[in-house]
Structure formats: C-alpha cells, structure tokens
Amino acid sequence: MPSQAPGTGPLAPASAVRRTGVDAGRWPDVARLPSAAPARTAIARHFVGRALDRLALTGPATGARSSAAGPRLTLHDPDAFYRRIGRHGLIGFGESYMAGEWDSDDLAGVLTVLAQHIDDLIPAPLRRLRSLWVSARPAADRNTRTGARDNIQRHYDLSNNLFATFLDPTLTYSSALFPAFPVRFESLASAQHRKIDRLLDLAGIREGTRLLEIGTGWGELALRAAARGAQVTTLTLSAEQAVLARERIAAAGVADRVDVQLRDYRDIEGRYDAVISVEMIEAVGAEYWPSYFTALRRALVPGGRIALQAITMGHQQMLHTAATHTFISKYVFPGGLIPSREAIAEHSAAAGLTTATDNGYADHYAETLRLWRDRFTTNRAAVTELGFDPAFRRMWEFYLAYSEAGFRSRYLDVRQLLFTEGTPR
Known part of the structure; x- marks a missing residue:
C-alpha cells in the first residue's frame, strides 16, 4: 500500500463520519x-x-x-x-x-x-x-533541510509506478513544449524532448560542459545532456526518483557521465559551467528563495549560465497564497509556493544575476496537463491495483484538472528563463 497521503491525521470520531466510502483513517477531513x-x-x-x-x-x-x-x-x-x-x-x-x-x-x-x-x-x-x-500554512511544512526532504518525499515518493500511469515514457513531470497551436499530432515524449533541448541550448550545454541540475526527476534531462557529452551532477531529495534515475542512466550507458546525488541544493559542492533547474523553485518556499538563488550563483564559474523553468502566478495572488493553507499545499505539494515573476526578478537580482531571457508557455502546460489527466483517467484500474483508493484517485484528478484550469485561464504561467552573472550593460 502507498504511504499515508498528505494532509491526513488521526482517525475521525465515528460519530463525525458521513462518507461511508472514504477511509476515515487516511482521509479524516474528507470522511467527516x-x-x-x-x-x-x-x-x-x-x-x-x-x-x-x-x-x-x-x-x-x-x-x-x-x-x-x-x-x-x-x-x-x-x-x-x-x-x-x-x-x-x-x-x-x-x-x-x-x-x-x-x-x-x-x-x-x-x-x-x-x-x-x-x-x-x-x-x-x-x-x-x-x-x-x-487557515495559515502549518509550521511543520516549512522547507528547512529536514522539512524539504519530508515534503518532497510526501509527493514524489508515493510510487514511481503511479507517475508512470500518466506520464509519457520519458517520465518527464514538467511542462512540454509543443511546436504550435492548435497542436499538431505529436507524441508527448517528443514535446518533452523539445522542452529539454531548448533548456540545454539556453544553458549552452555541449561536449565537456560541467552541468549541475537541481531537481533530477527521473533523469531524462541528465540523459540528454550526457548524450551531448556533458558531465552532469544532478541533485534530488526523492529516494524513489534517485533509484529509478540511476537505473535509467545505467541502462543508457552514461553512468560515467552522470552523478545522481541525494542532496539539498543548499549543500551544493563544486562549481559548474551551467546550472539547470526545472520546476523546482516551486518547492523551495518563499523564505528560502534568497538561499536558492544564492546557491545557484555560487555554483557558477565566471561566465556561467543558469536556465530555469518555473511556474509563475501574479504577484498579489502569490502574496495571498503564501499566507494561506490551500488544497494543493494540504494534499499535493506540502510546503510549495508558486513564485511571481516579480519575486523571481527581485531574488535573482539580489543574488547578482541578470535575466537575459524570459519566455512564457501557459498554453503548452495546459495541453501537457490535459494529456496527463486523460492518461490518468484511462488508467484508473492500474492506479487502483497499485493500492490507491477512490478518494486518492479523485484528489489526483482534481489536482490535474485544477492545474490545467490555472493555465487555461492564465491565472498561472510557465516561464523559461536564462540568467547570467552581473548587471546588464
């Protein structure tokens, strides 16, 4: 059985339970x-x-x-x-x-x-x-070193097989980049490779590049960087992801060029020609954004480049969300907060970085999420066989649809950004 889901707590009193089909031990606030x-x-x-x-x-x-x-x-x-x-x-x-x-x-x-x-x-x-x-966000969800590890594991360590039920074969869990809209027929895997390749190009990844990736996922970006001849160090806090990423890297024959480390971004060692981080800033938490951008800057050699893919929301919406315990922070991404473009600009500049490129792709994320949700609903039986109950399945469907709606309405955006050192000339 999967581990207890985020947001759960002690068994609800029997007199308070209304939903007989909901496990009150795992989902007390849903069952009553x-x-x-x-x-x-x-x-x-x-x-x-x-x-x-x-x-x-x-x-x-x-x-x-x-x-x-x-x-x-x-x-x-x-x-x-x-x-x-x-x-x-x-x-x-x-x-x-x-x-x-x-x-x-x-x-x-x-x-x-x-x-x-x-x-x-x-x-x-x-x-x-x-x-x-x-209600305010629980203090226990703060992204201290211990808290960040626990928060990441509560989502990403649910089950590699769960994510495989809705992701494409590359196991890429971030927005794809389609060639045009309306979307011509193209596999999601191809669109994910287009996104990854654009980030690698932004960061200038080529033969001999020393690349640091913050947020391994299941290793697809590291694999494509290694195929270009880069030497990759990739960091994750998810033990489940690290195991499968190492297996995929070894199967591809590039284990000598990719080092997967279970390590917090605050504990980076060494300096690199380039840093790439894909949709990881959302898990950092507002109070740690200064530490995050400082760590990125310190990891660079002079003249290095940082490519970031980040979900963003409006600044006022971000301020309200930061002060609020939401459905997503309770059940899906504990400790997470989507930044605004203003917050990214402020904290990156304070760390001595200049924004050289900033492009948005909201429609692309909406389409990515639609495809994920279609696959998830098609594979309900497989999700059930993995031990996930009906309340979890409805929660996950709601999360995917809720996220898709955020991008379709332009309440959310996803940006690819390039940062360099110093101030613009």
Whole structure:
C-alpha cells in the first residue's frame, strides 16, 4: 500500500463520519463533515450558489446560455458542499469533490470558468475578511533541510509506478513544449524532448560542459545532456526518483557521465559551467528563495549560465497564497509556493544575476496537463491495483484538472528563463 497521503491525521470520531466510502483513517477531513456553522454555510450558499448560477455552471442556464453551452457542475449533496466551503473555503471545495459530493461532465472546464472569474465570486468587502475562514500554512511544512526532504518525499515518493500511469515514457513531470497551436499530432515524449533541448541550448550545454541540475526527476534531462557529452551532477531529495534515475542512466550507458546525488541544493559542492533547474523553485518556499538563488550563483564559474523553468502566478495572488493553507499545499505539494515573476526578478537580482531571457508557455502546460489527466483517467484500474483508493484517485484528478484550469485561464504561467552573472550593460 502507498504511504499515508498528505494532509491526513488521526482517525475521525465515528460519530463525525458521513462518507461511508472514504477511509476515515487516511482521509479524516474528507470522511467527516466539519462541525456545523449555520451562518458561514448560509453565506457560502448565497454567494457561491449565486455565482455558479450566474456562470451557468449549475441549475437552469440564464441569458443566452443553454444547458449545453458549457461545462456543468452537478451537486449530489448541496448541503455538504456549501457546509464544507463555508467552513474551509477552497480546501472544502476540493474535499467535497474527493468525497463525491459533486461531479462535472468537464472538470477542467468548470474549474477554468471559476478561475477566470475568481475575483468576482465573492464581493470585495467579504474578500477582505478572508482571514476568518482560511487557515495559515502549518509550521511543520516549512522547507528547512529536514522539512524539504519530508515534503518532497510526501509527493514524489508515493510510487514511481503511479507517475508512470500518466506520464509519457520519458517520465518527464514538467511542462512540454509543443511546436504550435492548435497542436499538431505529436507524441508527448517528443514535446518533452523539445522542452529539454531548448533548456540545454539556453544553458549552452555541449561536449565537456560541467552541468549541475537541481531537481533530477527521473533523469531524462541528465540523459540528454550526457548524450551531448556533458558531465552532469544532478541533485534530488526523492529516494524513489534517485533509484529509478540511476537505473535509467545505467541502462543508457552514461553512468560515467552522470552523478545522481541525494542532496539539498543548499549543500551544493563544486562549481559548474551551467546550472539547470526545472520546476523546482516551486518547492523551495518563499523564505528560502534568497538561499536558492544564492546557491545557484555560487555554483557558477565566471561566465556561467543558469536556465530555469518555473511556474509563475501574479504577484498579489502569490502574496495571498503564501499566507494561506490551500488544497494543493494540504494534499499535493506540502510546503510549495508558486513564485511571481516579480519575486523571481527581485531574488535573482539580489543574488547578482541578470535575466537575459524570459519566455512564457501557459498554453503548452495546459495541453501537457490535459494529456496527463486523460492518461490518468484511462488508467484508473492500474492506479487502483497499485493500492490507491477512490478518494486518492479523485484528489489526483482534481489536482490535474485544477492545474490545467490555472493555465487555461492564465491565472498561472510557465516561464523559461536564462540568467547570467552581473548587471546588464
């Protein structure tokens, strides 16, 4: 069986359990409804229900919209749905989906509509009172050296086989780069290689380059860098990933050119011609971004280059998210925080780095996530055989659709950046 999922805790009292199909030991806050809070439930029912109707997501469609005009949200248990949202906001919204209290014919579509109108769902005066129904992030999720290792392992060490159910054969767990939109037929593996090759080109990877990779994944970038003749040191905190990455590297015959280390980025040794880090900054945590960029800079030889792929969000949204325990931080990426472009610019400049290139690819990530989600839902039976229960499967589907919606609505972006030393001339 997989390890206990993120966000779980002690067994819920039997009297509090409402969802008989949910394991109360592994998912206590899903198996039980929160204690009654009539006023908050009434507020959620009024404002959220009205917003769902206005957006034609539930109930009779209004205006020019027909029932077939867009995605639909079906409430199986409206009382539980509004009670959870009234008590726990967006965490409750996600937990209600995990509990099977609502469904959709197009989950990513519903979440995209909501993301596009996120600032309109609750009146501005009530938004200023958000601290009354959101909770702060747990202190235990801070990315100290011990905390970072625990946070990474809670996600990436769930099971290599789980990730294989929805990733392509390269086992690349980051945005692909497609040739054009609308997307022509192309394998996801080819699009992932295009993304990796662009990062290698940005960093100037060639024969003899000494490359440091922060965040190994399952080793595909290190493999392609080694194929160019680079000498690669790659760091990870995931023991599961390290084992499989080493196996793949050995099978490719490049073990003499790739060194996989279980090591924190704060403990980097040596200096390198180039550093690449793909969607790892999101796991660092805001308080450690200065340490992260300082470590990148210190790892460079003079004239070296840093290529980064990073998910970003708007700055104000980032500030709100940083102060809030969210569904994603509770169940998917404990300790994680997506930076804004402003935060990246500020902390990289403070470390003595100049941004030479900065390009966004939100549509590419939305398409990548759509393909992952399709594969995950197609392979539900395989996920079940691995020991993951229905609540986990619904949580993972919600996470993938929620993320896809973030990019489709442009609430999120993904950037490829090149940094060099010093100030621009």
